[in-house]
Amino acid sequence: LIAQIDALGTSLLTITPSDSVAGPGATLPTSAAAMIRRIGPVTGAAGIGDVAANVYRSDRIPVADTEAITVYSADPSLLATLQGHLASGGFLTAATARYPAVVLGADAASALGIDRADGRVQVWLGNQWFGVIGIMEPLPLAPELDRTALIGTPAAIRLLHARAAPVQLYVRSRPTSISAVQSVLAATVDPAAPQDVAVANPADALIARADA
Numbered sequence: 001l002i003a004q005i006d007a008l009g010t011s012l013l014t015i016t017p018s019d020s021v022a023g024p025g026a027t028l029p030t031s032a033a034a035m036i037r038r039i040g041p042v043t044g045a046a047g048i049g050d051v052a053a054n055v056y057r058s059d060r061i062p063v064a065d066t067e068a069i070t071v072y073s074a075d076p077s078l079l080a081t082l083q084g085h086l087a088s089g090g091f092l093t094a095a096t097a098r099y100p101a102v103v104l105g106a107d108a109a110s111a112l113g114i115d116r117a118d119g120r121v122q123v124w125l126g127n128q129w130f131g132v133i134g135i136m137e138p139l140p141l142a143p144e145l146d147r148t149a150l151i152g153t154p155a156a157i158r159l160l161h162a163r164a165a166p167v168q169l170y171v172r173s174r175p176t177s178i179s180a181v182q183s184v185l186a187a188t189v190d191p192a193a194p195q196d197v198a199v200a201n202p203a204d205a206l207i208a209r210a211d212a
Contacts, residue, residue, distance in 0.1 A: 010203040027165035041177030044081035047166030053126030073156035089117025089134035097152020103134035
């Protein structure tokens, strides 16, 4: 586990609405990612947003059988920020983010019985067909994304009437500056109410397991 932590690094931070404002509909400012990227040691920042939709293997699956897969909109830079990898296909780009294209997390792809992303496989998402363009490998520092379906923010807004505001941000920093970056993130995201912003280092959970 210690070797895994060393390989993954501890330079990833997550940002969510704090417990005082968390709940259905809680979001972060739409300008947050752009503001964070202005912090010198930050090397990447990307967000995900809620999408009120379910995803199925076909349009004939009963509505109740959602396989507990969550649909999010995602920035094209998300995978690079997470330093994640693809098991098949490619990730969202500025071009594909505008169209009905979806990238599946590792567990989501398994639940749907999909093992390839060559453009010929489609899923029924939000009552319309989306082409599967990518399947991610498991994300140890962001396991909450393993059972998700990710679509582009422009497509989510245009096709599924989603909001542009993110519900979570992922921030990658130079390792030597992680503490300094962490200390200014809340005020950078929401200068008027930094107490409404929660910042965490997902590596802390792995380190706690190693110490246990």
